[in-house]
Structures are given as structure tokens and as C-alpha cells.
Amino acid sequence: MGEFSGSEPLVGEIVGLRTFRVDDSGLLLPLYSGGVWYDGTNTATCSPPTGDHRRGPHRVPEAACECGFYAYGTREAAARNRHMRYVRAVVSCWGDVVAGTQGVRAEHARIDAIWLHPGAPSGLRRRIAGRYPSARFYADADAMLGEHPLSELSCYDRPRRVRPSSRIVAVLAFVLLLALGLVPVEQLRGTDPLWDLWIVVTAVVAAVTAWLVVGAHGAGHLAAAFVVGGLLAWLVAPLFGLSGWLLRLPLLRGLVVAAGGYLLTLRPHYFPVVRAPRERSFCGVGG
Template sequence: MGEFCGTEPLVGEILGLRTFRIDDSGTLLPLYSDGAWYDGVNTAVCSPPTGSHHRGPHRVPADDCECGFYAYGSVDAAVQNRQTRYVQAVVSCWGDVVAGTKGVRAAHARVDALWMSPAAPSWLRARVSTRYPSARLYADAGAMLAEHPLTELDCYERPRPRRVGPVVAAVVGIAALLGLGLLPFEMLQGSTALWTAWLLVTGAVAAGTGWLMVGTHGAGHFAAAFVMAGVLAWLLAPVFGITGWVLRVPLLRGIAVAVGGYLLALRPHYFPVVRAARERAFCGVRA
């Protein structure tokens, strides 16, 4: 959230880049909520999952809250989100605009232009075009950005090149963590190094799980808490012997779903389409 949060609100119209999910009715949806966007002007309100009602009424966006419409300030920042391979949209942001190092949060936003992957079915394109007549649909993302250049702000930082070392270290660390949860309890107790490592890792994960559960105030925090709880159950499984496999089921199921979803996305001509809900909450009030 800090990457979209600055010290002072900006006033004026700023062009940014963002992505959407699209349901089978042709409605544009944020990635983490079902608050659909209107054609034309959208006005932000503070509500979950990005905002919080506990602060009471306040100006949107607020520097100490996560509310507002989000947009990336550059293509390099936007493409770090995997969904941009399917959908990219140039949006105008105005009103109170809080700028950060990767993009902005705004009180008002409008979809000006939209690019959809060539894998998107023609019937979906037709429905999106009908639902958002004021947004121009492009067949080429480069052409869209050439005709709708993004606003460059001084606070934007250029993305740093990805380093392989930290990624490899993270993979090795996760593999080691999962390996500790697969070892028989007798083997863990029989080795001072393994026993110390298991106690330290299990204690750290337990503390992290407790901290997340106590401090949850958004959808992302709840998701992280559940993942950490699954990892904790995995680490505790050796204590219960054969019956400990029951504790490994949640994490195994999550891994299977994640891997399965990734493999499905590699299919030729794949394009994600969300099933439309019967009742849809909209992002804001048309102005």
C-alpha cells in the first residue's frame, strides 16, 4: 500500500495504467473485490477490502488508509501484476490524488482505453464494448499507450531489475521448511541441529500466525493468516505420527490448487472469465 501512498494529495487529472478481471456479462472488476466499475465517472468510497469503516467518515483517498482507485504509473510497474497479460486499461484519475513510488490512488477515475488479450473470446469483447461505450477498445496494447501516454510524476521510481539470488534463496528456504514438516518426529529429536531448527522455525511461524490473526483488518491479512496457519499445521504434523497427515491436507490442497491454476493458465488461447454474480456492488456513485 505504501507504494501508492504519498505525503501530500495531488489535484488534477492523471493518466495511469491498471488491470481488471472481467465477468461473463462484460463487467470490469477489481482484482480483489466485486465492486464493478461504471462506464464514465466512478467515485471512490472507503469500504473493504481496501478501506476500513472503523476509522469513521474521512476524505477519500486518505494517506493513512488504503481506500481509493488504484493505478500504476508506468508499464514496468504494471506488468509485475500477472493479470496485465490479459487486460490493461488506461484510466484517468482526478480529484484528490495521492501519489506513491509505483502509482496513485484517486477519488475519481474513468476508463479511457482498454486492451484485451487476443485470447479473449469475441462475444466477451462485444459485451465489454456495449457496457463501456466511452472506453475505446484496442487490439494492440502499444498503440493504446501511444495514443494515451501515461502521466509521469517525479515520485515514481523505476522498477529495479529482478535478481535471481533472492528468488533461489526463497525457494530453497521454502523447500527446507516443508522438509522439516515431513521428517519423522524421532529423527527430529535424534539430531540436535534438526531439533533446534524445528523448534526455531515452528516458534517463528506460530508467532507470525498469531500476529496476523490478531492484527487482521483486510482480506489480504486474513489470507496470509490462513496460509501461515497451514504452514504451522504442516510443521506440527510430525508430532502426531501417521495421523499427522491430516494436518498436512490444508497446505497440500492449497499447493494443488495454486499449481493447477497456474498450469491451466498456460493453455493456448486461455483467457480468464469470471462468472457474473446475480447482484453486483458498484465501486462508487456515477457523477
């Protein structure tokens, strides 16, 4: 069963939890598309990046597509999304609803309640409240969920908390991969165990990159393929000597951007705001 599809479609109102980007005009936007959520009822259509209109007309959502309005089914599933630290919204979903292990995709959705991080500027809060007068605003996220409990579906997983040791192991593995890509090719070829390790690791990373590219269905898959592809370029860079640093540039740039973005979030009263374009699409796309 998929994270947001796999079970039989449901009919009825399901309450879920999701997050949004916020632009400087106070509009709430999906994380991966440029559409806008209205106050009141929103109706999804099948459009990229969450839908594939080339499949021809079909009901929204459909188990074989990724269209529809997304909502997490549990607090644990929602906690995986880092943007939840800034914006949380309780949404009611109805019409055709497809459920998975992490949440649902729905044909219609409505924002019932909103919590914003304390760092959100007061002027922006007023603009958001003006855009969504029917939603109730909360200063406490737990109080919001206490008054708007999430629907409990049997298909939802209750994911275990990731242990700190697991994160440490993942970081160490990434650091070791970076170190392996810095070993000069003469030293790699001169040490049989090290050369064998390099071949195995490079082959595995290449296979994962190919799998991600072939199986790409949306922006998230392509982003993962780009990151793993950058790691692959880093690993093969020693074969090209000094010119191999050109292969390392994409991953280096990504690491610098990621580190800069993380440091930016550490500023007091930080709250991410998207610049509103002059023309905004108000169609009911999924996301």
C-alpha cells in the same frame, strides 16, 4: 511511504495503469471486491475490503485508510500483478489523489483505454466494448501506452527486475521448509543441529503468522496470513505423528489448487471470466 499512500494528497488528473476481472456480461470488476466500474466517471466510496467504514466519515481517499480507486504508476510496478497478462487499462484519476511508491489512490477515475489478451473470446470483447463505449480498445499494449503515457511522479519507485536466481532461491527455500516438516519427530529430536534448526524456523514462521494476523488490513494480508499459517501447521505436524497429516491438509489443498490454477492458464486461448451474479452492486466502491 506506502505503496499507494504516504505522500501529500495531489489535486489534478493523473494517468495510471491497472487491471480488472471481467464477468461474462462484459463488466470490468476490481480484483478484490464485487463492485463494478462504469463507463465514464467513477466515484469512490469507503467500503470494505479496501476501505473501513467504521472509521467514520472521511475524505476519499485518505492516507490513513485504504479506500479509493487504485492505479499503478509505472509499467514495472504493474508487471508484478499476474492478472495484467489478461487485462490492462489506462485510467485517468482526479479529485483527491494520494500517491505512493507504486501508484495512486483516487476519488474519481475514468477508463481511457483497454487492452485484452488475444485469448479473450470475440463475443466477450464485443460485450466489453458495448459496456465501455468511451474507452479506446487496443490490440497492442505497447501502442496503448505509447498513445496514453503514464504520469511521472517523483514519489514512484523504479523497482529492479527480480533476478531468476532470486526466484530459484525462494523456491528452494520453500521446498526445504516442506522437507523439514516431513522429518519424523524421533529423527528431529535425535539430531541436535536438525532440532535446533526446526525450533528456529518454526519460531520465525510463527512470528510472521502472528504479525500478519495482527497487522491485517485487507484481503491480501489475510490471504498471506492463511498461507504462512498453513506452513506453520505443516512444520509442527511431526509432533502429532500420523494425526499430523490433518494439519498438513490445508497447505496440501492450497498447493493442489495453485498447481491446478496454473495448469489451467496453460491451455491455448485461455482467458479468465467471472460468472455474473443475478444481482450486482453498482456502487462506486474503491478498488
